[in-house]
Amino acid sequence: MPIQTLSRLADVDARQWDALLPDAQPFLRHAFLASLEDSGSVGAHSGWRPAHRLFPGDDGRLMAALPAYLKSHSYGEYVFDWSWADACQRAGIRYYPKLLVGVPFTPVAGARLLGEAGALRMLLGSLTEGMADGRWSGVHVNFTDPAADALLATEPGWLERLGCQYHWFNRGYRDFQDFLDALSSRKRKQIRKEREQVAGLGIDFLWLGGHELSEAEWDFVHACYSSTYHVRGQAPYLTRDFFSLLAERMPEAIRVVFARRGARPVAMAFSLVDGDTFYGRYWGCLAEFDRLHFETCFYQGLDQAIAAGLRRFDAGAQGEHKLIRGFEPVITRSWHKLAHPGLRAAVDDFLHQERGGVLAYAEEARGLLPYRQG
Incomplete structure (x- = not known):
């Protein structure tokens, strides 16, 4: 044929x-x-x-x-x-x-x-x-x-x-502290301080799977995602409908974390998972908070990957700042x-x-x- x-x-x-x-x-x-x-x-x-x-x-x-x-x-x-x-x-x-x-x-x-x-x-x-x-x-x-x-x-x-990209590999860590224990003292203290700074702002985190999000929550996800393009004077690649269609067709692969101050969401990170890998994809915030990006995009994802026993965290392209957080060149x-x-x-x-x-x-x-x- x-x-x-x-x-x-x-x-x-x-x-x-x-x-x-x-x-x-x-x-x-x-x-x-x-x-x-x-x-x-x-x-x-x-x-x-x-x-x-x-x-x-x-x-x-x-x-x-x-x-x-x-x-x-x-x-x-x-x-x-x-x-x-x-x-x-x-x-x-x-x-x-x-x-x-x-x-x-x-x-x-x-x-x-x-x-x-x-x-x-x-x-x-x-x-x-x-x-x-x-x-x-x-x-x-x-x-x-x-x-x-x-x-x-x-x-x-x-x-x-x-x-060259930067990926994190799970070497059998029991929890986030076990991962920190594998780092040098200076880097361990730096990451702990960054997490404490975010916690001190009164921000907590809520994880939801693709089948758990409402359309209003998807509106917030898209607004945050779009904001990362608007601040650079660019139009976002993905339409609002993409997120709803993906949630309908493959919800089991979707993980979204919401950063909340009180009852109000202020940022989010959208990720996908498969059998052994956590894929960090999109992030955005509607209010600026020091160190919130690192906590939402990296440390929350590491927590999830360790808890789920996933082998790898692929956080996407670029970002030398990932190196000091344990992401290795690939x-x-x-x-x-x-x-x-x-x-x-x-x-x-x-x-x-x-x-x-x-x-x-x-x-x-x-x-x-x-x-x-x-």
Whole structure:
């Protein structure tokens, strides 16, 4: 059967799509990606035009798939290629549209190439054909897992790019104090002081799962989330409807903590969980309080991860301030295939130089971790 391109994920059976996923991570689930589309957070108007690739077998069963989007900009990707686009504009080379395989607005590594290796190679070949006939300038696969890395490393023309994030790992801690005991004395005192400062403001915290939140509470979540963009003069990526749709479709994966002063909520952090990982995603506040961000986004999440016996806390992109709170440097990968030979050669040279810098930075960052030696 021919390779199919879908402009709506709702047009593929959710059970068949989810059957291709290698683990329980929420971001590639049909419910998550379809909620982005159905809520209007993703679509042609946003510069994220869905162009998902499917490879059905002779019996109609889905054998492989790629979550793909035609992009007319580079916002919301977290693998920054603005300099590549700028160089192309100055050289008179068309950079947009480009094709991105990944999850919109989500700098979380995971499965990107879904299904059987043979079928995936055919899907990847069809993407190259789109470069050859000028439909897009290149193909980018962001935040890959080891399976995708192994496959793309054997395919001709793909350029590997490294990045660095910060993740926390649970080494069997019984509670938050047990985690603190693993830190140096100075860092332990600093974190304890930060938590005491927030407690001294009369702020307490309430955790709710996705099935427990009212629409009024989701209004507050979206208002807080949006405020983090408005203060920078930007429009938020996610619409209000996204949160309600996600709560309807995958409530078991949702965790929201509300910071409250008295009976009034003043901030929130929205997270997702799977079998072994806590994913911190969105945060926002409607009033400013010193150290509240660290408590709401990190320490409350660590409490939850330890209590639930989760192995890892992935707090998303950027943030060197996570290092002194026990989040360790982790290398991320993306892959890029570019049509223009001159651009490809220049990017290849740049990535070789950048790779050494990223690895050296990650090694240096490990020396700043707050854990006691031995």
